Amino acid sequence: MNAVEFIDFNTFYGPKAILQNINVEFASNSITAIIGPSGCGKTTLLRSINRTAEMEIGFKSQGDIKVLGKSIKEYKNVSLLRRRVGMVYQIPVALPLSIRANVLFGPKYYGVKRHSDLEAITEKCLRQVALWDEVKDRLKRPAAQLSGGQKQRLAIARALAVEPQVLLLDEPCSSLDPASTGLIEELLTQLAEGLCIIIVTHNLFQARRISNETAFILDGQLIEKAPTQKLFESPDSPKTRGFVSGLFG
Amino acid sequence: MTYPGTELKEKIISSIIISAATVSSLLLLAMLLFILRESWPIWSQIGVSGFLSGSSWRPLNTPPEIGILSMIVSTVWVAGGALLIAAPLGFGCAIFLAEFAPRPLAAVLRPVINMLTGIPSVVYGFLGAAVLVKFFEVKFDLASGESLFAASLVLAIMVIPFIVANSEAALRSVAAEYRHAGIALGVSRQYLTLRILVPLAGKGMLGALVLAFGRAMGETMAVLMLAGNTLRLPGSWFDKGEPLSALIALELGSTTPGSLHYQALFAAGLVLVLMVMAVNLGINLLLNRLQKGGTLT
Amino acid sequence: MKKTITDQLSLGWFWVSGLLILVILLAIILYLIWRGGPFISSQFILDSPHGVPLGTEGGIFPAIKGTLWLIVLALVISIVPGLLTAMYLSEYGRSGRLAEIINLLVQSMAGVPSIIIGLFVYALGVVTLGWGISLLAGGLALAIMIFPVIVISSRDALLAVDKNYRLVANSLGVSKSYTLYRVILPRAAAGITAGVLLSLGYAAGATAPIMVTAAAFVASSSGALLEPVMALPYHLYILFNEHISLNHAYATALVLVTLVLFLNILALSLSSWQERINKQ
Numbered sequence: 001m002n003a004v005e006f007i008d009f010n011t012f013y014g015p016k017a018i019l020q021n022i023n024v025e026f027a028s029n030s031i032t033a034i035i036g037p038s039g040c041g042k043t044t045l046l047r048s049i050n051r052t053a054e055m056e057i058g059f060k061s062q063g064d065i066k067v068l069g070k071s072i073k074e075y076k077n078v079s080l081l082r083r084r085v086g087m088v089y090q091i092p093v094a095l096p097l098s099i100r101a102n103v104l105f106g107p108k109y110y111g112v113k114r115h116s117d118l119e120a121i122t123e124k125c126l127r128q129v130a131l132w133d134e135v136k137d138r139l140k141r142p143a144a145q146l147s148g149g150q151k152q153r154l155a156i157a158r159a160l161a162v163e164p165q166v167l168l169l170d171e172p173c174s175s176l177d178p179a180s181t182g183l184i185e186e187l188l189t190q191l192a193e194g195l196c197i198i199i200v201t202h203n204l205f206q207a208r209r210i211s212n213e214t215a216f217i218l219d220g221q222l223i224e225k226a227p228t229q230k231l232f233e234s235p236d237s238p239k240t241r242g243f244v245s246g247l248f249g
Numbered sequence: 250m251t252y253p254g255t256e257l258k259e260k261i262i263s264s265i266i267i268s269a270a271t272v273s274s275l276l277l278l279a280m281l282l283f284i285l286r287e288s289w290p291i292w293s294q295i296g297v298s299g300f301l302s303g304s305s306w307r308p309l310n311t312p313p314e315i316g317i318l319s320m321i322v323s324t325v326w327v328a329g330g331a332l333l334i335a336a337p338l339g340f341g342c343a344i345f346l347a348e349f350a351p352r353p354l355a356a357v358l359r360p361v362i363n364m365l366t367g368i369p370s371v372v373y374g375f376l377g378a379a380v381l382v383k384f385f386e387v388k389f390d391l392a393s394g395e396s397l398f399a400a401s402l403v404l405a406i407m408v409i410p411f412i413v414a415n416s417e418a419a420l421r422s423v424a425a426e427y428r429h430a431g432i433a434l435g436v437s438r439q440y441l442t443l444r445i446l447v448p449l450a451g452k453g454m455l456g457a458l459v460l461a462f463g464r465a466m467g468e469t470m471a472v473l474m475l476a477g478n479t480l481r482l483p484g485s486w487f488d489k490g491e492p493l494s495a496l497i498a499l500e501l502g503s504t505t506p507g508s509l510h511y512q513a514l515f516a517a518g519l520v521l522v523l524m525v526m527a528v529n530l531g532i533n534l535l536l537n538r539l540q541k542g543g544t545l546t
Numbered sequence: 547m548k549k550t551i552t553d554q555l556s557l558g559w560f561w562v563s564g565l566l567i568l569v570i571l572l573a574i575i576l577y578l579i580w581r582g583g584p585f586i587s588s589q590f591i592l593d594s595p596h597g598v599p600l601g602t603e604g605g606i607f608p609a610i611k612g613t614l615w616l617i618v619l620a621l622v623i624s625i626v627p628g629l630l631t632a633m634y635l636s637e638y639g640r641s642g643r644l645a646e647i648i649n650l651l652v653q654s655m656a657g658v659p660s661i662i663i664g665l666f667v668y669a670l671g672v673v674t675l676g677w678g679i680s681l682l683a684g685g686l687a688l689a690i691m692i693f694p695v696i697v698i699s700s701r702d703a704l705l706a707v708d709k710n711y712r713l714v715a716n717s718l719g720v721s722k723s724y725t726l727y728r729v730i731l732p733r734a735a736a737g738i739t740a741g742v743l744l745s746l747g748y749a750a751g752a753t754a755p756i757m758v759t760a761a762a763f764v765a766s767s768s769g770a771l772l773e774p775v776m777a778l779p780y781h782l783y784i785l786f787n788e789h790i791s792l793n794h795a796y797a798t799a800l801v802l803v804t805l806v807l808f809l810n811i812l813a814l815s816l817s818s819w820q821e822r823i824n825k826q
Contacts, residue, residue, distance in 0.1 A: 052716055077256055082719030089717075093710040096733050105728065109255070109720040144826060155714070162718060259721040263638055270634035271644070273627040273693065274651040277658070280666045280690075287669050341563030349560050358564060360814055361571050367744075367810040368574065369751025371779040372799050375786050376574065379795070406570060413567070439553045439560075460657075467659025469754035470783065494661045494754070501665065501758045506673045518665040522658055529657045 002066075003028045003166050003196030004049055009063035011044055011053065018044050020220045022063075028165070031188060031197040033207035033228065036217035037243070042200045045217065046168045049198070050085040051078055068165060083110065085166040086159030090174055092151035094143035095158075099126075099135050102143045102154055106162035125157040130187055149180025153187070160191075167191065169199040173206065185210045204244060208232055216240045281522070288515035291315065300516055306480045306496075308510035315513045317520065319482040323397060323490030324521070327472055328465035330401030330486055331408060336458060338405070339412030343454070346413065347420040348442050366410040374474035377403035382475065395477035398486045403471050408461040415460060419453020420446060452536060459532040463525045469494040493521040575803070582800035585793050591801070600764060601781075601790040606798055612681075612767035612775035613805070616756060617749045619685025619771075620692055625742065628696030632738075635697070636704035637712075637722050637730070656694035663690045664755035672759055682771040684760020691755055692745035699741025703734040706824050737820035740813040747809035751802060753779040778802040 004026040011019040019041045026032050034042050047053035049065055051072055065072045067085060075081040083106070095102050103122050104112075112118060122139065126132040131153045135146070143154055152172055159167060169188075173181040188197060189210055201207050207214050208228060215225035216239075224231060224240045235241045291300055295315055303316015342362075346355050377399060385394030423446065447454070477489025478499065491499075497514050504511040590605040597603030631652065639645025664687050671683040707730050715725035731738075762774035763784045779802060785795040 079719035087717035093714050095711055095729055106718040109724050259723055262723040266630050266634045266638055269627050269630035270648055273631055274648045277651050277655045338563045341559045342567050345560040345564035361568055365571050367747055367806050369779055371753040371783055372803055375799055439556045463657055469661040497661050497665055498754050498757055518662050522662045525657055526654055
């Protein structure tokens with residue numbers, strides 16, 4: 001089953017159309033990269049999925065998105081949708097709490113109370129993002145003390161802690177050094193088991209390295225979506241070829 | 250996968266917050282309506298123009314004479330006079346802080362200005378009366394040194410901090426623009442400041458002045474202790490007078506609730522608060538219209 | 547660079563106005579200390595007014611107590627509605643029409659002269675509800691007076707908290723109140739406290755609203771809600787205005803200014819601490 005499915009989806013900011021007529025599917029157990037020049041609507045597409053785009057003033061949408069087979073408008077409770085669709089932002093954000101409390105921020109809200117459960121979630125999620133060994137002795141210390149790369153992995157752990165089935169990442173590595181970027185790419189590949197990962201990236205090399213499929217967006221339109229190797233090596237559209245060979249850069 | 254309670258709980262919390270915010274801010278309207286109600290007989294019996302333009306205040310006479318022209322004039326005169334004194338100093342200090350003050354001095358001056366706003370108005374009034382008025386009496390050989398001027402002088406000190414803080418904010422918000430425009434021209438910094446920076450920040454500085462005017466009109470203790478409290482129409486800045494706020498503070502306690510005198514004080518209060526709100530709202534509208542580009546917040 | 551006369555004059559104007567303000571504050575404080583300081587003693591602080599006429603001897607203890615009662619009561623009445631309104635404006639209303647209106651109302655309320663608030667509470671509490679001149683009426687008047695101050699300062703403290711925290715919390719699907727309680731409020735606590743202290747200093751010095759609702763020249767200030775209280779600013783006003791004791795007036799003014807400036811300085815240091823937190 002497709003985890004996320006866009007059906008004739010359009011968005012507007014005021015009178016201005018952003019995304020036009022998007023029809024696309026994102027599969028579970030795989031990583032899809034979204035590439036395209038700045039301002040093409042990549043981020044809007046990502047934020048439409050968990051309905052955070054609509055919090056902007058003047059945002060409107062037409063058409064539908066289905067998450068796990070159910071229309072996002074049918075989720076009575078946005079919080080249920082957002083729990084199923086985790087999101088990681090460009091700037092690594094550590095909530096002003098301890099490392100442990102960052103991971104447990106969602107689970108505690110959703111009613112996990114038992115101490116042993118909380119401990120288990122903390123350890124599991126931090127292990128998933130390869131942060132456990134680095135921080136296990138200072139879980140109660142403020143998360144603000146972590147490095148940028150560590151904060152970004154913490155952000156992923158925090159999103160994983162509410163057990164999402166879809167994980168959205170908006171240029172998660174653009175403010176990180178190459179070593180941290182490598183670490184995150186590696187753990188994303190591992191996380192793809194059992195998750196639908198959609199990552200917006202500016203870095204074409206990154207898209208090539210980690211994604212199973214790649215979608216190219218230009219001026220609010222989906223030009224092409226194909227297995228990554230095919231899209232980069234023999235794209236159908238000349239526009240895609242132009243972009244991946246660096247013409248739009 | 251449902252979480253019993255969280256959604257309901259959030260609904261309850263948000264409705265509590267919304268109703269608390271709505272109810273408590275409606276208090277302002279309740280206040281105005283209540284004061285209007287208490288003063289209603291004045292408006293219906295004496296009429297708006299009679300009340301505003303009558304220059305004689307003898308509410309206990311038979312028939313009572315109830316007009317607050319002298320107080321309105323005193324209020325405007327005292328507040329306007331205060332601005333006349335405060336504006337050059339306040340603007341000068343704002344420019345000093347924004348552009349010329351050496352860092353350590355600015356670091357001292359800002360908290361000092363902040364503290365000046367903290368000193369209670371009764372203390373200003375007391376010092377003004379005990380020191381300034383005494384000085385006038387000795388120096389100019391007056392029987393009593395209280396006057397609209399003395400009240401203006403002390404009010405000026407009280408509103409300077411507001412003028413400084415708001416004008417400095419306005420100056421800072423345009424400072425970047427002006428640096429781009431002017432720094433390469435090779436003229437002096439004073440010239441640049443006065444010819445480019447101040448005109449750019451002009452609307453914000455005007456706003457600061459008008460806000461200070463509103464504040465000065467509503468001030469009570471300082472004017473009560475300094476203006477001299479006579480009910481005659483003041484003919485000059487150096488006459489005595491009794492601004493609206495002082496009238497209310499002095500006479501309210503001695504009225505019989507429900508009497509014409511009592512109602513007249515509420516009518517005077519309504520006039521005062523409407524004057525102040527008109528000034529504040531007027532400047533807000535003006536600034537919003539002028540600042541669509543948005544330099545002043 | 548050529549220096550013209552106008553340049554020199556305007557520079558002089560800027561410096562003089564800046565320094566004059568410094569001098570004025572120093573003069574006020576030093577003068578109060580010089581005139582009032584010698585009369586401040588433990589007896590002055592801890593004794594009730596005595597002598598004939600009353601107030602020429604003894605101290606101002608009931609006035610200190612009364613002022614503290616008044617500001618505590620004002621705080622108790624205004625803090626919850628004030629904070630809730632601030633939370634509405636910063637988290638719930640955001641850009642809606644209602645928030646715009648509430649913002650405007652609060653802003654206007656901040657501009658209402660304090661004597662008008664006194665007038666309103668006099669009619670409502672003292673006369674209509676029959677409280678008489680009382681601590682309760684004074685506390686209510688001061689509460690209305692500081693309400694907009696608390697709303698505006700708390701709202702700004704909340705809005706200054708990093709927007710990204712809200713973004714992250716939103717994407718996890720947690721509620722606004724949970725985010726507010728776990729992250730935003732703790733993060734803004736210092737700034738909110740600073741605003742509250744500032745408003746208390748403002749209330750402690752306010753004279754006009756309590757003069758018509760709560761203050762008496764002689765009272766025990768026991769804390770009984772329906773009794774009149776003594777208050778420092780009103781005591782100062784009467785000592786001076788009725789020519790009772792100029793020396794005691796100076797000493798009372800010094801005590802009042804010390805109390806208010808203490809609250810202000812505390813607030814100032816808390817808010818600069820908050821600024822450092824926000825920069826992290």
